[in-house]
Each structure stands twice: as C-alpha cells, then as structure tokens.
Amino acid sequence: MKKTRKLIVSLCVMLLLWASISPVLAAGLQIPNGQVEVPTVEKAKPELKILSTETHRVYSQKENIIKFNIDNTSRFTANGVSVRPDLNAEKSVPGVRILSTLLEPNNQNIGPDSSKQYQLRMVVDGTAKEGIYPITLDVSYKNNAGDLFKVSLLLYYEVRQDETKLEKVSIADENFAAVTPKADQDLTLRYKIKNEENYQIRNVKTRIEGLPAEFTLKSSAETVQVGDIMPLIAKEAVLEYYLKADIKAGSYPFTVIYEYDNQAGQRIARQEKYNIFVSPEETGKTSGKLTYSSFAYPGSVAQEQPFQVSFKVMNNSDKDVKDVTVKLADNPVFLPKTPSVVKFDEMKQGESKNFSVTVVATGDGLKDRNYPMNFEIAYKSSNATEAQPTVDTQIIGVYVDAKENDDKSKEKNMPKIILDSYKIEPTIVQAGQEFDIEMVFRNTNEIKEIFNVKAFLTFDVATGNQTVSQNVFSPVNSSNTFYINRIAANGTIAKSLRMYVVPDAEPKSYTVTVNFEYEDADGKQMSSKELVGVPVMQTTRVETSELSLPETIQQDQEISASFNIFNTGKAKAYNVIINAVGDFNAEPNNQYIGNFDAGQSNSYEGYIRFSEPGEQTGKFVVSYDDQSGKNYKIEKEFTIFVEEAMPMPMPGENGMVVPDGTNPDMNQSGGIPWLMIIGGVLALLAVIGVVIGILRKRKHKKEMSSYEEK
Numbered sequence: 001m002k003k004t005r006k007l008i009v010s011l012c013v014m015l016l017l018w019a020s021i022s023p024v025l026a027a028g029l030q031i032p033n034g035q036v037e038v039p040t041v042e043k044a045k046p047e048l049k050i051l052s053t054e055t056h057r058v059y060s061q062k063e064n065i066i067k068f069n070i071d072n073t074s075r076f077t078a079n080g081v082s083v084r085p086d087l088n089a090e091k092s093v094p095g096v097r098i099l100s101t102l103l104e105p106n107n108q109n110i111g112p113d114s115s116k117q118y119q120l121r122m123v124v125d126g127t128a129k130e131g132i133y134p135i136t137l138d139v140s141y142k143n144n145a146g147d148l149f150k151v152s153l154l155l156y157y158e159v160r161q162d163e164t165k166l167e168k169v170s171i172a173d174e175n176f177a178a179v180t181p182k183a184d185q186d187l188t189l190r191y192k193i194k195n196e197e198n199y200q201i202r203n204v205k206t207r208i209e210g211l212p213a214e215f216t217l218k219s220s221a222e223t224v225q226v227g228d229i230m231p232l233i234a235k236e237a238v239l240e241y242y243l244k245a246d247i248k249a250g251s252y253p254f255t256v257i258y259e260y261d262n263q264a265g266q267r268i269a270r271q272e273k274y275n276i277f278v279s280p281e282e283t284g285k286t287s288g289k290l291t292y293s294s295f296a297y298p299g300s301v302a303q304e305q306p307f308q309v310s311f312k313v314m315n316n317s318d319k320d321v322k323d324v325t326v327k328l329a330d331n332p333v334f335l336p337k338t339p340s341v342v343k344f345d346e347m348k349q350g351e352s353k354n355f356s357v358t359v360v361a362t363g364d365g366l367k368d369r370n371y372p373m374n375f376e377i378a379y380k381s382s383n384a385t386e387a388q389p390t391v392d393t394q395i396i397g398v399y400v401d402a403k404e405n406d407d408k409s410k411e412k413n414m415p416k417i418i419l420d421s422y423k424i425e426p427t428i429v430q431a432g433q434e435f436d437i438e439m440v441f442r443n444t445n446e447i448k449e450i451f452n453v454k455a456f457l458t459f460d461v462a463t464g465n466q467t468v469s470q471n472v473f474s475p476v477n478s479s480n481t482f483y484i485n486r487i488a489a490n491g492t493i494a495k496s497l498r499m500y501v502v503p504d505a506e507p508k509s510y511t512v513t514v515n516f517e518y519e520d521a522d523g524k525q526m527s528s529k530e531l532v533g534v535p536v537m538q539t540t541r542v543e544t545s546e547l548s549l550p551e552t553i554q555q556d557q558e559i560s561a562s563f564n565i566f567n568t569g570k571a572k573a574y575n576v577i578i579n580a581v582g583d584f585n586a587e588p589n590n591q592y593i594g595n596f597d598a599g600q601s602n603s604y605e606g607y608i609r610f611s612e613p614g615e616q617t618g619k620f621v622v623s624y625d626d627q628s629g630k631n632y633k634i635e636k637e638f639t640i641f642v643e644e645a646m647p648m649p650m651p652g653e654n655g656m657v658v659p660d661g662t663n664p665d666m667n668q669s670g671g672i673p674w675l676m677i678i679g680g681v682l683a684l685l686a687v688i689g690v691v692i693g694i695l696r697k698r699k700h701k702k703e704m705s706s707y708e709e710k
Contacts, residue, residue, distance in 0.1 A: 044143050046078035048110065048151055055132055056157045060124045063099070063488050068155060070139070071115040078110045078141040078149075083118055086136035086152075095128025096159070098135070110141075121488070124159055132158045167268065168196035171256055172234055176274045177370035177399055183278075184245040186218070193226055193258055194234035201260040202228045206237045210254040211276075214247040229260075243278075250395040251372045252276045277370055277397025289317035290324075290347075290377060292394050300399035303361050306337050309396070310356035313377065315347040320382035322346045322594070323389060323575060326355045329374035333366065333400070334359040335531055336509060343574075345595050346382065364528045365418045365444065366402040373398060380575075415445040417453065417516045419530035420492055428628045431538050431570070432503035434476055438496040439514065439532075443487040453484035453518040455495070459510065472510055472536070473499045487518075507538045507571055507627060540626035541569035542576070542596065547620065547636050555613050555645040561586070562605040563636065565622060567596045573624040578604050582618025585609045596624065613644040 051071045058064035072078050083103040099121040110116050120135070135155045142148050174191035181187050189208065195201050204226035218240040226235050257271045279295065294312040301307045309328075315321055324347055328340035337358040344353055361371065373396050378389040420442035429435045443450045457480040459473050476498040484493050512532040519525055545564040553559055567573055576593040580586035586608045593602050610616050622634040 044076045044145065045074065045147075045149060046072055046076040046110070046112075046141065046143055047074040048078055048081070048139055048141065048153070049073055050153050050155060056155070057160055058122060058124050058157050060095070060126055060128055060159065060161050063121060063123050063491070066120045066122065066155070066157060067117060068120070069115040069117050070110065070153070072110040072112060075112045076143055077112060079144065080107050081110055081116070081139065081141045082106055084138045085120065086138055093128070093133050095125045096133070097123045097125075099123060103137075120155070122157075128159045130159050130161055132156055167262060169201060169258075169260060169268075169270070170194055170196070171258070171272050173236075174256075174274070176276060177368075179276070181243055181247075181276060181278045183243055183247045185243055187215070187241040187243055189239045189241065190236060191256065192234040192236045193229060193260075195229040195231060197263075198231050199263045200228055200230050201262060204229055204235070204258065204260045206256065206258040208239055208254055208256055211241070211252060214244045215252070216242040216244065218242055226258075247278060249278050250393070251397070252278065275370070275372065275397075277372060277395065279396050289319070289321060289381075289390070290314065290379065290392060291316050292377070292392075295396060297396060297398060300401060301361060302401045303363075303366055303403045306358050306360045307398075308356055308358050309373065309398075310354065311375075311394070312352050312354055313347075314352040315349055318349065320346060320348045321379045322382050324353070324377070324379040325389075326353075326375065326377050328357050328359070329376050330533070331359075331373060333361055333363060333371045334373050334398070335362055335511065335533060340509060347379070361398070361400045362531055363418075364416065364530065366400055368400070368402050370397045370399045372396070414524075414526065415443055415448040415450045415489075415518075415520050416526075417450060417487070417518060417528055418442050418444055419514055419532070422532055424532075424534060427535075429501055429534055429536050431501050431505040431507070431536055434498055434500050435534075436496060436498050437512075437532070437534075438494065440492050440494045441484070441487065441516075442492045443489060446490050448520060449489055449491075450487040451485070451519050451521065453487060453493075453516065454481065455484065455517075456481040456515050457497070458513045458515060472502055472505050473512070473534070474502075476500050501536055505536050505538070507536060509533050509535045537627045538571035539569045540567075540571045540573050540624070540632075542566070542573050542622065542624050542632070542634065543568050544622060544634055544636060547638055549638055549640055552641045552643060553610070555642050556609060556611055558607050558609045560606070561608045561620075562603060563620070564601055564603045565593075565596075566601045567598050570598055571627055572597050573626065576602075576622070576624040579621045579623070580606075580608070580618070581621055582616070583610075583612065584616065584618050585611070610640070610642045613642045615639060615641050 049071050050068060051073075052069060054068075056066045056068070058066070070081070070083065083106075085098050085100065085103070087098060087101070100119070103118045103120055105116070105118070108116060133156070135157065137153045137155055138150070139153055140148065140150045170193075172192045172194040174189075176189065176191070179187060179189070193204055193206060205223050206226060207223040219238075224237040224239065226237055229235050253273060253275050255271050255273050257269065259267065259269045262268055291314045292311055293314065294310070296311065297309040298307050313324070313326060322345065324344040326342045326344075328334075328336055337360055338356075340357050340359075342353075342355055347353060355375075359373070375394045375396075377392040377394070380389045418441070420440045422437060422439045425436045425438070441453075441455065457473075459471070478497065480497065482495050484495075487493055510533070512534055514530045514532060516528045516530075517525065518527070543566050545566075547561065547563045549561060550559065565576070565578075573596040574594075576596045578591040578593070580589050586606055588606050591604055591606075596602065604620065608618070617637065617639050619635050619637040622636070623631060625631050
C-alpha cells in the first residue's frame, strides 16, 4: 500500500513538470518536414549613442575644438571603438573643413553604462554662413565575442560670426607701469584708445573699475567721454585720483573698460586688466609685530640681468619672536640666483635682521612692464606654542625692459612656444623620492601653426657666478624628450613626466630648463626655452630611545621618567617640543627644544606621579616641523599599575606604634576597652569552632571504623 502511494505521488509530480514546460517547447520548437529547428540567440550587441542634445558653437576665422561624449547604453562592453567623421558629408558645408580624420582616443573600450569623451577639430573660414549643421560620425566596434558592429551618429554644430574680436581697437600708451604712487598724494592715470581700423568708431566711452576705497576719484565723472575716433587715430583718457595716507603697500589690480559703436552699428564693450604697485616707504611699514624698512632694489632692470633686492626686518614689539622665516614667494618672472629662504631662530626686542636675494627676470613672453615680487615673513611669539605662525606679506614692483630683437618687425608674426603653466606634485619634492611634473605648452600666435616640436629638459643649478650641470633629476621609465607633431594657432598641448631626485640632493630650489625646437609652416627652424623652479627638501627624521618605567608603583609615588631624542635625518627639525599627555602629574609637563640640527641629540628628564589607583595609561608626545612647515608627532605610550597606598600607623604617646583601630588614650581615661573585648570574644569563638570541628571528624572516623568491622 505504501509503495502504491509513493508511485502515485511521483506520477503527479512528473505530470506537473510536463505541464509547465510543454508551452515553452511548443512555442520555441517547430518541426516542419520532420526536422527540429533550434531557436536562434540574438548577438550581444553594445548600443552606442550620443545622448547629449547640445549644439556645439564654432566661430569663423579660427580653429575650433568640439568635445562630446559617446555613451554605451547597453550592458555589453564595446571593444576597439573607432570614430571617423564622414568627410564627404562635410564637403556639403562651404567654408567648413574638418581636420580630424580619426578621432582620439582611438581603439578604446567603452564599458556598460559608461561614456568616453572625444574631440573633433575643425576650421571655419569667413565664407561659412551662420547656421546649424550636422556631422555624420561613422562608428565601428566589437563585442566580447569579436562580432563587428557599425553605426552612424549625428553631431550638431552652429557656425557663428565673431568679427568683433578681429576689430583693431585697443588700449595704447598707458602710464600704469611708469607711475610711482605715494600715500597722501595725487595720482594721474593716462591711457589712449587707439583705432587701427579703416573706418571711424563712434561714441567711445571708458572708465576704470576695481580700485579700492584708498584710491579716491577726483574727477567729476567716473566715465570719460572720448567721443568719435577717426581711422588710425588715438585719443587720450585721463583720470585723477587721491591716495589716502593709510594705504598699504602692495599690488592693486584694476580693469579698464571701453565701449564704442563699430561700422555696423553694433555696441562693442571690451576690457583689459592691469596692476598698480604701491611700494613700501623707506621709513618702514608696520605689519603685526615686525616692521620692514630700507628696501633697496632697482627701479627698472633689463631682462636676463641679475639684480639684488634687500630690506631690513625689525622686531619693534614688546616680546621676543622665534622661528622667523623670510622667503621670496614663487614667481613666474623672477627666479632666484641665490638662496631665497632665510631662517632666524630668534629675534629679541629691538633686534633687526637683513634679508637679501639676487634674482633675474627671465622668460620669452616678457613685455616692457612692471612685474610684482612678493615676500612672505612668518614668525611666532617666543612663549607661544601655537601650530600656525603669523605671516606678513611685502610686495614690491620692478619694471622689466624686455629683450628687443633687431628683426622685431619681421619676427612679430612668427609663431612662438611658451610654457603656459606647470604643476609639480608634490609641490615640495623630497630627496630620494619620485615626483610628477605636468607642463602645458602654448603657441602664442593667433594665426600660424607650429610643426615638428621637440621639447627636452636639462637640469642646471646656479652656483655663485657659474652654472654647472648636475644629475639631480632623472626621468622614470621614460625619456626627458617629447615630440609633438603640431600645435594649432593659440593651441595648447599638455605633457607630463615622472622624475626621480637623487637621495643626497642638497635642499634648495633647482632650475629645470625646458628647451623647444620647432618649425613654422614654411619649414623655418626656431628655438626657445622656459625655466621651471623645483624646490627639493631633505628628509627630516626624529627618533627617540626607549622610555623605561616600572610596571607597578604606589599611589602618589613620584618616579623618574627620561628618554633621549635624536635627529637622524639630513635636515634641520623646527619647533621641537615634548608634551606629557594623560591623567597624571608630570614635572616638567612640557619641554621646548626649538630648532634641532641634523645629527644632534637631546633628552627629556622629569618626574611623574599618579593620584588614582588601578591600571593607568599615558604618553609623551614629541612634535616637530620639517622645512615645509609640515608637522610630525612621535607618541611614546605607556601603561603602569598603581597600587593603593597603605594607611600610615599611628604613634603612641611614648613614641611606640599603636595598632590601627586602637585608641592610645583609652587606658588613661579609664574607659572600657570595647575593641579589645570584642576582639577577644571573636578569637574565643574561633577557637571553639575549631575544637568542635576536630571532635566531629574524630566521631565520624570512629563510625566508619565500626561500619568496616561489621
């Protein structure tokens, strides 16, 4: 019977399974002519699209770069993606020429639900009409199985005429760099609006914005009405200011704005930015606790001509100051030829120090103008333990006469490469470590392209009046030479390089020279160079000896604590201080060591005491700064067990020690010694208990013996 039931259940389960899969088989399989047809599986096809609906704007008379994303909206990876513009379709738009025949990056993968950015370069000449046009992009790629797919995508761009940028109306003959502003005196700013077009510009107005309240405008109106300007004529604008007596030394940026109506009747507004430099007076300018005076530097210098800047730092406060650092801030124009950072451990009240540095104005892109130079002075109060110092800033301006070329008129329109910007990571390079330098090269010519660019780095170090080659830096897994096929007019190219610094490099600022060799469209060879400053610092390392303490001490017991500290690095450590941290008393609680030269040693010697019993923890913290101001800490933790203090015995009248809990005056007062009586009773009870226990054991032993005999 049981077997019959099991058989019936099994048959029911099989029938249910057949009923569930039979519709699937019926839909998926067909049997024409007695043959079974297996259903085909659709290939895993990645879907590539341009999801953005942006219409990219391009301008005539220049080369344009369109940046856009191609998105993979599927769950399959698109491998080896190649994007090519349809150049035949491009020819249907007069005046538009696509320069990119194969978009970068080429042969890259786009993962599921991911995107990748592409760039397309095109030139639009003056014949192109304004409007919106499509570009057809032919995209080919494969899936993970190697199946090839092709798709056409549309990208839209708008052509706009920007003729106003080409109009030759500009600021000329300005005196902003030549004036010497002085506190509590008048200042006259003059400049001209120059029309170099072959038609008259009308209703010209100009004004200056951005100057602070210390510049009080004396003119009746803020806007100067220049009027109409005939072709090839320049008209002057004059603005009078009064500088307040409390104006601070420094650089004051401002903007010159000018407007006019062009030949087509359009109202054009332009602006140009400038700076005015107010130099410190010889009598000194007070800032915080220090004053700065006796500034000495030339009013103007020739490019590549070394010159010296010096001034005096005086402590006029009522306290001593410490850790004084005077340095020339990073500057793209003025590079130091001598050490640009000076440190003073201490400056007492009324004490003064002299600072001087030799610099040189260098670079191919310099113009005849005034350039700023910033000095930063950092210091702390002598009794201060704060982490951040006070920082003062002093700014001077030096007029640079840029190099003149005998063939300047011929070379004016020649393309030129400059180092537009550079970034060093980390900012201060550690000796014996690697660092990254990223450089952006720019073609400063607005019209002409540059070809066959070779850029290579050389490493020179200035030592006195001589320059010697040092192998301080070396490329990592690469060459120090770059090759660039082409740089468009006013275009930029970014290059990066990983470098290594030798471990024994002297801590200082090194100069890296970027040399360029290139050709113009006619094949004429040209060269230029740019300088990069790389600050290198040595390792600052402080170590300590073991802190020896007993494992157990008594409550309120005073024990000695001491350990040594060593500067095992290659550079000086600054602001070394030792602090005791924890729920205990230490003498001294902190110890200031100050600046700590390489190879030196020092020590902490003191006493500690715990007032609470039980397991206690604490630590000594040694903190110090390296050359860049970065703070480091060494923590010496310890654990110690504190036993509760034993009560002190009480002396009797005759000097003898009386047991704790007794009163030495009890017998003299004739009172009843209750404590002694109670103690005797308790002792008696204890004896009685012991006797009873012994008797019971004996009785039990006898009973056991009798039981065994029976």
